[in-house]
Amino acid sequence: MGQYVAPLRDMQFVLHELLKVEDEFKQLPAHAEIDRDIINQVLEEGGKFASEVLFPLNHSGDREGCHLDKETHKVKTPAGFEAAYKQYVEAGWPALSCDPEYGGQGLPIVVNNCFYEMLNSANQAWTMYPGLSHGAYECIHEHGTPEQKALYLPKLVSGEWTGTMCLTEPHCGTDLGMLRSKAEPQADGTYKISGGKIFISAGEHEMSQNIVHLVLARLPDAPSGTKGISLFIVPKFIPNADGSLGKRNPIFCGAIEEKMGIHGNSTCQMNLDNATGWLIGEPNKGLNAMFVMMNAARLGVGMQSLGLTEVAYQNALVYAKDRLQMRSLSGPKAPDKPADPIIVHPDVRRMLLTAKAFAEAGRAFSSYIALQIDRELNHPDELVRKDAADEVALLTPIIKAFLTDNGWIATSEAMQVYGGHGFISEWGMEQYVRDARINMIYEGTNTIQSLDLLGRKILMDNGAKLRKFGDKVKAFVEANGTDEKMSEFITPLGDIGDKVGKLTMEIGMKAFQNPDEVGAAAVPYLRVVGHMVFAYFFAQMAKIALEKEASGDNFYKAKLATARFYFARLLPETAMLIRQARSGASNLMALEADLF
């Protein structure tokens, strides 16, 4: 039934050798005391929890799914999920990177992010329960009144309560401006909220005492469209001022969706029938408040696919070393056995290395973003915070879309290594593919991410944020351009950097004439930029590996081989993508809709 071993060595490599987080933390007063030992210890313990508690529930959770009792409105999560959550809360994990003012442990986001990679590798469906709480925590932390913070944050930080995001309605997902749920103000300052929400992850369950729903709805006479949406806190049980639970609020699960994957998570249709809610943030500015959650959630979705990529790779690797089938084309490699292990076959290695390279670059990239978030939140210098915030804004749609597309490719390749057994449920591989598929859709489809990147983040500021990141790439190219051993990495990195610049200019010019050019180029464009980012991190990792190659530590040898594979086999996708992005809107828009 498979295995998961936390990739601690690679995480430590990324945190300590690539990003040198200890040095970074010294510049952040809130984290100045965090050292390597603390980090390593947290990750080691976190890895144990993931492997020993969550991983054994992954396959069974998928098979069992969630079940609604329509009489009691209660949802039964798969066997073991509640007990695992209890352990999680008792160990204090929910508080890891939360504000100490509300009971949090105040660890950096970058550490919490590595922890979440491990949780997702072990069990994505389970991890969504606490994962969504974190979004609710951040939203209330940023936008709540002092009373709201005092009431809700300690419970979310401890994990006694969990949270959800209630955005989507049957007729609107991407286009939230169309939403219809209504909020009627009451004399006591609360609101009565009514409407129907769908696709609410972790919408109803018995794992926590209470569920804090953050619900988008319209006030009476609110402007139409996105400027008339407000955000409300709608708790499942209305809390008393002391945090004890009062009466059940009429926000009920009407049905659980049957879906392709993440069966262990309860994806609920939620019906609100005059449920009591409290406005959070300003009236009609609900989307702004929600975007705080959405940025964190988009990084979180990227981490889901990174987790799946890693665990799928690990299992495919074990299988490829174990399964005997055919002889190597270049002569038997295990002549004492009836056939060679399939890892001798070049194409099996191509599949494995695809997943391995995506996992390693994804880990470096996501840790880098998480560290930038720590700097954005905690650096004493406002300019540094602003720069970090710009970079996070630029890179967030890339981490969401690029890592989830890569996760789809990687889990499918890992499954393919198993041949027919990959298609059979008991081997566990097909679940990774099914679970990975949702990550390309929710929290804004990958098309939406690409429009956010190209339209909002790049063209709207005339490429300023992109140029700042590009300057880092250029500086690295300059600094290492004369190192002969680095040239196999530096030459293609410099090349893709130049191409991104030219491509951006070209699309920007075309977009002036025809806004559809943005939509026509955005998806391949995002992947081109994603590859530039991956090439940048692989080049940096290769530099470290070259420096330490002489140590004889095989970790660096493997890192170099993976980097070489990336540049030879994965980066060339940009040759296709650039042609697609440049091909323009006419090949998409010429045909009238009726003639399709």
Place this chain on the structure above:
Amino acid sequence: MGQYVAPLRDMQFVLHELLKVEDEFKQLPAHAEIDRDIINQVLEEGGKFASEVLFPLNHSGDREGCHLDKETHKVKTPAGFEAAYKQYVEAGWPALSCDPEYGGQGLPIVVNNCFYEMLNSANQAWTMYPGLSHGAYECIHEHGTPEQKALYLPKLVSGEWTGTMCLTEPHCGTDLGMLRSKAEPQADGTYKISGGKIFISAGEHEMSQNIVHLVLARLPDAPSGTKGISLFIVPKFIPNADGSLGKRNPIFCGAIEEKMGIHGNSTCQMNLDNATGWLIGEPNKGLNAMFVMMNAARLGVGMQSLGLTEVAYQNALVYAKDRLQMRSLSGPKAPDKPADPIIVHPDVRRMLLTAKAFAEAGRAFSSYIALQIDRELNHPDELVRKDAADEVALLTPIIKAFLTDNGWIATSEAMQVYGGHGFISEWGMEQYVRDARINMIYEGTNTIQSLDLLGRKILMDNGAKLRKFGDKVKAFVEANGTDEKMSEFITPLGDIGDKVGKLTMEIGMKAFQNPDEVGAAAVPYLRVVGHMVFAYFFAQMAKIALEKEASGDNFYKAKLATARFYFARLLPETAMLIRQARSGASNLMALEADLF
């Protein structure tokens, strides 16, 4: 719950305008009387059967799956499957392209192939029951004794009996040389066969009176490896000479696999415990006999993914015209509605056109191969038959691997058009993705297909078969090179033709030094050749469309737009693939297995 409308107009375009099958049939004595009206009528009736009888059972069949009663060894297929099969048999569909000597209707393969596309669009899991019978029919027709033919073929042709292929065992799938099932000769000329088989599609069910299993096993003292495998007919019920059923043969289903998709098909573990079998073909030459089935099966698997591509496209298109969400970037297109239908968005069109282009080129290509099979079987000139056979051999691995990889891409893009609803089972789209996934694995994984193409079909004859096909492409380029309107198609077609030639030479040279170079290049190489084939067919179709554009028939306008999309957006994949194929074996083989 979706829809399926047989794409009759496009099939007629391919058969009558592109391939001009009526003219071709005039050269084939067996089919000289087959005219356009007969073909169109068969396809129309076949389309009705697919849409009206099979399609309504597709989603319910997926939800219900197959169930084994361990007491009686009986397998219950989903509700409606047996009744649909009864209708299928009563209408005479199993006999469509079978030999009239055994009750067949003797229609060309190319017509049957179009029929199978429709069945697969409507219900891949159901279609596998009669689909596997067809393989058994072909194998016995080619290798059976007169007595075996007389006994089995009429029942397979009528559909009263169905068939299976029993190859895989738990420790061997690709590497059949390792198989262990044993056959002991008996005094009466029969064999007692024992062993365990897995992944047997349609292995047990009550849809037909009898199941004719074709089983690979070893004779005592057979040579080891693939040269010691024999093929046996092992019927579920032992037939009397008059075709009536005798006693139950001990070949029982031990379990039904839980799998990712095709839930409506019973994928069985089969246990043979001294089951009675009859040798078919020569002793120890079982693999040769099996390959007859496998070539037909590989075309059949390509057709499964073509069917899924078409039906996924049709449904995504309906949704894209219906779903209102956001405004077009270039201004509202449906100002009277609360939002524009999502088909106005360029990236939604990219997803739709990807599936549309893959479906249309796949249909042209697979019909072309099927017609070549008709020529291989029926042309009076031996040289023509030989040329056709060579081309079928060359193209079969491409149709299997290229169409199934494309089907995976297309069904996933079609699902993505639905946003969150795509992930929800009731919309039906996620089933297409799950069903499509197996097609990349069974009947030889796509890696095996690529090795078959590059190693066996191309390098082993020094590229002779490829050159013959390439000459057709060149002739078309020459003939149309001066037509200015065709230049947008001819220039890239000539270019990819040249590149295939050079790439093949280069890999061939490298393979002399190191056989692993074949395995390292094969998968991207196959897709490059696949694109050359698609470009060739799209160029031919564009030529017809240009000639008929003035007719005002919008069909040709749409065909041209799809061809332009293909050349602009899909063919550029070759820019990536060629780089990958040329990158060589070292980036895959350098890392020791232990260091992964």
